[in-house]
Each structure stands twice: as C-alpha cells, then as structure tokens.
Amino acid sequence: MNDIARPKAILFDLDDTLWPIGPVIAEAELALHAWLAEHAPKVAQTFTIEELRARRMALLAEKPEHHLDLIGLRRAALEAAFAHVGEDLARLDGAIRHFSAARNAVQPYQDVLPGLQRLAQKVTLGSVSNGNADLEVIGLAHHFKVSLAASRFGKAKPDPAIFLAACKALGVAPHETVYVGDDLFLDVQGAQKAGLKAVWMNRTGSMAHLEAGIEPDAICRDVDELIAWLEQQLVD
Known part of the structure; x- marks a missing residue:
C-alpha cells in the first residue's frame, strides 16, 4: 500500500464487479x-x-x-x-x-448486498460506470451517495475526469478514495492515474496483472476480502 491517507470513500465499478454481466x-x-x-x-x-x-x-x-x-x-x-x-x-x-x-435483470454476487451494508458503516460509497445499468431499477441505488455513468457525464473510464468528479461529489480527496473494479486498464490503471487507490476485484483468480505490468493496491476475490483489506488500512 502507498503511504497515503486512510480511505474515506469507496467507489465501485458495476458490471462484472457487483454482478456478472x-x-x-x-x-x-x-x-x-x-x-x-x-x-x-x-x-x-x-x-x-x-x-x-x-x-x-x-x-x-x-x-x-x-x-x-x-x-x-x-x-x-x-x-x-x-x-x-x-x-x-x-x-x-x-x-x-x-x-x-x-x-437490468442482474443478480448481484452473493457477497455484494451484505458487503455493501457493512462497508457503509465504515466509509462513504459511490459508483462510477461506463455501462448503462440503472441502479434504481436494479434496487441498489440507495447504497451509493453518488453514482456517475459515462453516458451522462460525457467522459468514460479511464479518463481521470470521471474519477475526480466522483471524488468531488463525495467531498473526498482522490488519495482518500478507493476505486474497486474488475478491469485492469479501465478501473485499476485509470483510478491510479487519477490519484486514487485501486483494488482489482479478481473473482476468477486471474494473474493477468503480472502480464499487464499493473500493480493494484490490493487484489480481492469478493467484497468480504475487500472489507478485510479496508479494515487493515483503517487501523494502520
């Protein structure tokens, strides 16, 4: 982990991070x-x-x-x-x-709903997506203080602007924010270039980050592992 501030907020990718698409x-x-x-x-x-x-x-x-x-x-x-x-x-x-x-007839992974509820007790939550999921229809909108979609914002990941706009909307600095996503380039590399910490949600156990030369701040198989990692950051 980089020697920077403890996380105050977590931003999530949606498709293939919170549910299979x-x-x-x-x-x-x-x-x-x-x-x-x-x-x-x-x-x-x-x-x-x-x-x-x-x-x-x-x-x-x-x-x-x-x-x-x-x-x-x-x-x-x-x-x-x-x-x-x-x-x-x-x-x-x-x-x-x-x-x-x-x-929008998605089914969140089993760890997602209880995980979001636990995370909300520790940090502020938001989402940033290049996709067109409707969180209101899906029933998850209430978990996130801010949700940005590229189609409405006008810029898509990995453009730093969409990450920075989400941080601003949450009232947190980029270095106080964690981005969680399944895509090494759009999510991990994009968030890190914007000054955020980046967690790779690697549900398959892939080693693709080694070939890509990308070093996430953490690699988690599910939200439970994300919570364990976050708790370690909050006590360090």
Whole structure:
C-alpha cells in the first residue's frame, strides 16, 4: 500500500464487479430478438443476433464516440437496421425499452448486498460506470451517495475526469478514495492515474496483472476480502 491517507470513500465499478454481466447481455439480446420477431419482423427476419452485433461493432469502429453510451450505440445500430429493411421506426423506442429491462435483470454476487451494508458503516460509497445499468431499477441505488455513468457525464473510464468528479461529489480527496473494479486498464490503471487507490476485484483468480505490468493496491476475490483489506488500512 502507498503511504497515503486512510480511505474515506469507496467507489465501485458495476458490471462484472457487483454482478456478472455477460450472461445478462446474452439473455437480453435473445429477448430483444424475440421482441423484434413479433413487433418488427422485417428486422428479425433479415438479421440474426450475431449480425446485429456485428453491425453494432462496425458502427462503433466508425464512430468511436459511441463508447460513451452503449445504449445509444445499440439504438443507433438498430435504427440503421430498421431503415435498411423499411421497418417502422416508431417501434424503435419499444425495442430499446424491452432490451433495457432485460439488461437490468442482474443478480448481484452473493457477497455484494451484505458487503455493501457493512462497508457503509465504515466509509462513504459511490459508483462510477461506463455501462448503462440503472441502479434504481436494479434496487441498489440507495447504497451509493453518488453514482456517475459515462453516458451522462460525457467522459468514460479511464479518463481521470470521471474519477475526480466522483471524488468531488463525495467531498473526498482522490488519495482518500478507493476505486474497486474488475478491469485492469479501465478501473485499476485509470483510478491510479487519477490519484486514487485501486483494488482489482479478481473473482476468477486471474494473474493477468503480472502480464499487464499493473500493480493494484490490493487484489480481492469478493467484497468480504475487500472489507478485510479496508479494515487493515483503517487501523494502520
């Protein structure tokens, strides 16, 4: 650990840190395609899920600014698909609502809810995400004093600005703040460059940080290990 102030706040990444997101997105895309088959059949008949995904990735490569808003990217790609087959664009809003509802049907890891409750007794909590999770819909918003999303803030991790804005909103200095996330580059390296401590939430036991040459301030498998690490910092 660096010789700096004791933590006063913890900021969390969301997707793949507090819940697994890959299976949720896969299910959401299945649900969306089924919705399209019923409400926008020309799109579903013309494009498979994989083809829609490929079109979306091609649009992102063409317009990388879309990485700030992944729902906006999905909407833009769907709009192009609707237009390509002559489908009624009035149905686009319904498609996005249906996908978003399925995308927010996440299940937190078992350690998350009790862990957040315990952490809240020790430090102030917030979140910073590049994704489009709706914490109100998910039911976790009340755990966080501040929640910043790249799509609304206008800058995405690893840009220091979004980390620093969250610290300012919490009323804490960067060196008094811990960022917890699963991505070595966006979360760990990004937070450290902004002056925060960074904990790598490594639920799989990966050793990828060695190859990447990134040294987190701590590596934790779950929120219980994060709490144990935090308690050590608070007594040192």
